[in-house]
Amino acid sequence: QKEVEQNSGPLSVPEGAIASLNCTYSDRGSQSFFWYRQYSGKSPELIMFIYSNGDKEDGRFTAQLNKASQYVSLLIRDSQPSDSATYLCAVLGSNDYKLSFGAGTTVTVRA
């Protein structure tokens, strides 16, 4: 059973602050890691993905991957009220096509 664990939150941050989201995974052979944003009642929307150790930046978002620690994180800089959503960590396994999702971290950005 491949497990993906996330801080359940909720995570409340003031507008303009950095939100930090964490995710760990059990399958050491996992190769690709994805962050999706899901507004209430809506579908997962891809924010970014990472597959090499280190940092990857896209606008206000930075994903960090440490395969040795089986850990991936997402930083949201200059948080905006529109960033208020549930953030899903998803992992693509080593020998399959399916994404394994974490339960998500709910982020609330206070204006």
Place this chain on the structure above:
Amino acid sequence: EPEVTQTPSHQVTQMGQEVILRCVPISNHLYFYWYRQILGQKVEFLVSFYNNEISEKSEIFDDQFSVERPDGSNFTLKIRSTKLEDSAMYFCASSEGAVINQPQHFGDGTRLSIL
């Protein structure tokens, strides 16, 4: 930007009835997927499909479920005899390939309510 489209957005069905959920993947994508999300729970993988056959399926995807690509654009999920516990959001996704830098893109989902 191209997107995955799903119809209907909401389907209400009596228990025991058959239901077909429809999806149009992004046109140049070759891999197709169905996921579901029961209210308040994780997104769960159901099935992946490539080259007109199932490439992987989960334990959830039992004999009551089937998928089909009836033409060059549509991808369908059929549930033969629905149960109350099939009530969920069903998401279709597609990807260009199945390699590490080709992410899956999700449609808006179909909310399935079984009465």
